[in-house]
Amino acid sequence: MTRVTIKQLCKGLVLLVVIALTLPGAVPETHTFSAGLTTLWDAPQGPGRSDDASRWLTRLRDSVALPRAGCEKLELPDLSLTKPARAFQIKVEREQFGARSPIVYLQEPIAEFFIVVATDVNGCPWLSISGRGLPFAHRDIVSPFPYAHLPALPEGAVVTAIVQDYKAIRPWIMLADETSFVRDNTVLWIGMGAYSGILLMMIVVALGFDAYAGSRVALAYAFYCFALQIWLVQNFGIGSAFVPCWPGPQYFPFLQAISVAGVVLGIGFAVLEFLQLRGRVRLAIGGFVVLSALCFLSSAWHAAGYRAGAAVLFVLAVATIVLLARGVFRRSASIRLFTLGLGATMIGGGVQAFSVIGSGVEVSRLAAFAFPIGSLFQAAFWLAALIIRLRGEHRDLHELEGQQAAIIWAMPDLILVFDRQGICLDYKQPCATRFFVTGSELLGKNVSAVLPTETASAIQRGIEKVLQESNLQSVFVELPVDGNIHHYEARIAPNGANKVLVVVRDITLQKHNEERIRRLAYFDTLTGLPNRQSFLERLDRELLRARRTNRRMALLFLDLDGFKHINDTLGHSAGDCLLQTVAERLQEKLRAGAFIARPALDESGLHFARLGGDEFTVVLPDVDTAEAACAVAQRIQALLRRPALIGEQEITVTSSIGIALFPADGDDAATLLKHADTAMYYAKEQGRDNWQLYERTLTTRTTARLALEGDLRKGLERGEFRLFYQPQVRATDGTVIGIEALIRWQHPQQGLVSPALFIPVAEETGLIVPIGEWVLNAACSQVRQWQQSGVSVPRVAVNVSARQLGAAGFLDTVAAIIVATGIAADRLELELTESILMEPDAKRITGLYRLRAMGVHFSIDDFGTGYSSLSYIKRFPIGTLKIDQSFIRGLPQNADDAGITTAIIAMARSLDLDVIAEGVETREQLDFLQRAQCPKLQGYLFSRPLPPDEIEDLLRRGRIDLPAKNAGE
Known part of the structure; x- marks a missing residue:
């Protein structure tokens, strides 16, 4: 069949089906299609319209159930009020059917109920019901369509048909005499039987x-x-x-x-x-x-x-x-x-x-x-x-088999077939590849007669092992070819009962590459510097030499400041370029002997390495004093501060360096490296772009920090955390419009621990995620408890960090907590930090909008202290800005704070955002914010953070009395 013929068939098929299904077409004379159906009423489309359903069902019952003299009393079945239904009127002409009683049916096999109501020639009401909602045994005539056999009707009688179905109501109501109806149904059943047989x-x-x-x-x-x-x-x-x-x-x-x-x-x-x-x-x-x-x-x-x-x-x-x-x-x-x-x-x-x-x-x-x-x-x-x-x-399979045969003959391998005794029975040898032996030299001979004794013995052992175990074996040999040593791999596989297939491949290039890989294993591929493995081995050797010669040495641990931000903003390619630039500067510009006493690849001096990421180490093998090591660290920092051109972007990078001395700060490589790392982190804590000598107190600080981290984990397991709540009030009258949930840690030994001490550790270790989940669950549960006891909680605000929001499944966790606790979603507000706006992840934003659609509110905490812009704010479903207390603290005396605060309030008003001023502590601050029309306030002037039982009393009152104005105002 040609392409044109198929196209013509397609067009003809589409035209035929469309014409057949969209036009009524011809109908046999014994059938009447109710094209002129009159719609009486529509039933309800759901539970919300049950009154309308009652009215039309009542009307139907009144018309058929009222007792009439000489008539049989009829009862309407108990039909659902929630299912859609429609009623139609059909006029039955006597001359069309004569004395025969016609059948009215619905040409819809899946309709649930088809109810027909009429008044017979005696004036008595008559009712029939059919459909898939009733057993097929109720049908006298086996038909896929619901139907009713009408009684004797007066001239011009009007029949009411009601179709009730939850799927669809299609007014395909037909009239037919019984003979035609039975005949057509018989034909239909035969057709469907044939159809079913074809499918089988x-x-x-x-x-x-x-x-x-x-x-x-x-x-x-x-x-x-x-x-x-x-x-x-x-x-x-x-x-x-x-x-x-x-x-x-x-x-x-x-x-x-x-x-x-x-x-x-x-x-x-x-x-x-x-x-x-x-x-x-x-x-x-x-x-x-x-x-x-x-x-x-x-x-x-x-x-x-x-x-x-x-x-x-x-x-x-x-x-x-x-x-x-x-x-x-x-x-x-x-x-x-x-x-x-x-x-x-x-x-x-x-x-x-x-x-x-x-x-x-x-x-x-x-x-x-x-x-x-x-x-x-x-x-x-x-x-x-x-x-x-x-x-x-x-056909394609046959072609593939042919291609596979061609590929075998195109392979640059020597293929040999041996029997159990090691005699070559057949071979295939590529013309362009030189091997240690040719197939023609081996054909019909034993392998020991052609190859060197050691090589022949190895191949013979391989053949015997394959025939015994039926497993693939590999034999590696080295043989001279054209004056050079070549490496070969002979792969031996079973090929029948007493034969094996030997594929010989020259792997000389592979061996050379493996040697190159082994060398690359000790050097960083990005910078060309020694890697961690090479550094640790070299450090051990330098320490051994220092012990033998009774000399001192120093180890510098260097970390680039803000490298992650560069990677995130400019891309990983820019980060890679920066690392290469740092490595080049340290190798080329520093004084010989300060970092690399000899070239980096010289076996006698290898002192500078990249450990991974943006971490570098420098071994100073001949440093007698701490001052000399510090001087080297200062030179490194000065060198790295010079602007670097990465692509078209000029970047200035700083570094933090930790210094550990041998033997004072450690006698082995692991201890020395750990102490240098500890000193580097302390240098970062001091403001970055800094160097720091290791001191024993740093280990104490690190130990205390690790202990705090361990206590945090135990505190979460033991339920040592508590929630306090600080009210948020309307600036005009002190009405409580919300509360903020604030976490406190009731340490068993240290008492109440400030969040300023443990929240940073939780952020760094990732514990902020389970702790934040606990806070959210506890706050929502408390709100639910208050609501059940009759206490109205306008809204509870919960702080969410950037790490929490970035955790997998966090947004789903929020939705699950809302459902589990049973609070209304609009009673919850999540306070986000400005840093979240700087990372507008599309998936994260979508999740926030999904929560907002549920009713959850969002605010920006400590607004004004970060780098958020209007474009960032527009991307997120933010409803409230919380002015940081650092701006409120200087009001009204500090003109800069006053200007910033006024500007934030005006900007929020223009963006249709709400505003809350945090940290309000004096009457003067309150007066200023009221004049600036700040709508909502929070701070110690109104209430300190309170435990649940105390904040409950405040919530019951619903407002806080604003402090009186100072005298003379």
Whole structure:
């Protein structure tokens, strides 16, 4: 079939299906399509409209349940008030059916309830109910469609039909005489039986293809056909009508949801496997398929799921048709046939989905069969596509085998076949490669007759071992070729019962590379300096020499200041360039003997190394005094302060250096390195761009810090932390508008420990993450406890550090705590530091907006002390700025503080942000902030941080009396 023919078939198929499904078409004379249906009322769309549902159900009951003389009393079934329903009126013309009583039916096999109400010729009310909500045994005529056999009606009678269904209500109501109705249903059952047989045949064929070729495509198609078979049996009631053990009507929603979801997954599985989609297209189509299937599956519990799944499926159908129209998949004949069948399925599914999501829009009743019709076209096209594809794969396999044979002959290896006695039976030798022996020299001879005794013995032992153990063996030999020593690897593998295959490869270049790698193992690839391993070995040798000669030496531990910031802002390539520049300066500019007494690669002097990251070490082997070592450290810092041009950016870098002396500060390499590292960290604590000699007190400080870290871990486990709360008040009248949760540590020996002492350690060690989680959980639990006891808590603010926010799963933890404690999300405010704004991670910002959508508020703590800009603030869902207390402390006397504070308040007002001034302690500060129209205040002037029981009393009062103005004001 040519490309043009396939294109014409595709266009013809689309045109045929669209015309058939969007136009009413011709209808047999014995059937009347209710094109002129009159809608009486709509039932409620959910629980929120139950009053409306009561009204129309009451009206229906009044019309059929009132006792009338000579008439049988009817009772309306107890129908759900929450399911959507619509009522229609149908006029029955007597001349159309004569004396025969017509049948009114709904050409919708999955409708739950079809209720027909009429008044017979005797003026008595009459009612009939059918649908999937009732057992099939209630139907006198076995039909997939709900129906009612009308009684004798007066001339021009009007019948009321009510359709109730949670999925969709489509007004495909028909009138027919009983003979035609029975005949058409018989034909329909036969057709569906044939359809089901075809599907079973296709499943068997597809499984056969899978068993023959191991094709995932065939397996995917079999899965789709199986899912379609289940859907057919469930959707048209074949199981309910003909399978005795089929679940009853109470399980109908669940079975329908599973069957539809299975068909959607089957389509998606086949599309992804056959079209071999990659990248974003695969993710997009796969995502829509899974989403649609989940929506349909959820319809078993939530009525809206069916419409949502149909809507997603309709979008998927449109998107797929667009892709087909653009020719995305026209890569081969099998792909074109597959997409042609897929187009038929998508058109049918799309039309049927549109009839679901477009309830009330006039759609042909043939849309009820749109999907099965499309699937029938699809089955034929997909079968042809499978056959063409498997034939192509079979052809490709033969080509691959030929290519593999060609590759073997193109390999630069000597391939030999030996028997158990070591006699060469066959060989293959590349012409361009020289070996220690040729295949022709070995052919028909024993290996010991041609090769040196030691080499022949090694190969013979390898042959015997392979034949005994059937495992691959490798023999390495060195032999002279053209005057040079070459290295060879002989890989011996079993090749039958008494034969082996020997592949000989020249690995001389590989050996040279391994030697080069061993050398690189001792040098840093980025800077060319000795690495940690080389440094430690060299340091041990220098210490041994110093002990023998009774001489002193010094070790300098150097760390670049702010290197991480350079990496984060300018990129890792800029950081690498900076490290290379530092290494070059230290090697080229420093006085010979100060750092590197001889060239770096000279075996007699190797004293400068990069340990990793931005850490460097310098060994000074002949330093007699601490002053000399300090002088070297000062020269290093002066050298590194010179601006460096990295790309187009000029960078000035500083360093912190720790100095340890031998033997005063350590007698071995590990101790000396640890003490130099300790001194370096102390130098950073002193302001960076600094050097520091090691002192024993530094170890004491380090030990105390480690002890504090250990106590912190134990304190978290033992529950030693407490929360205090400081109120936030409205500036105009003192109304409490929120509280801030502040952590305190009740140490068993040291008493109440200030956060200023343990929070920095928690930040450095990462303990801030579990501690912060505890604070958040404890604060939310306390708020919930207050609310249960009748105490109103406007809002509780909890501090969150940058490390907390960057921890994996933190935002999910916040959401989980809100749900677990049961507080309203809008009662929680997270106080972020300005440093968070400097790292606008897209994933993090998305998570913050997700929490904001839940109701969580966000504020910037200590605003004004960092480097945040308006553009950063706009990216985050910030609602409040907290002016740092360092600006409030100088009010109103300090003009700079006053100007900054006023500017922040004005800026926040223009950005529609709230403002809280922290650290308000005097009446003068309060007066200034009130004049500046700062809306909210916090500080010791109003209340110190209080334990829960004391803050509870304040919350019950709801306000704090503002201090009186000073006399004379």
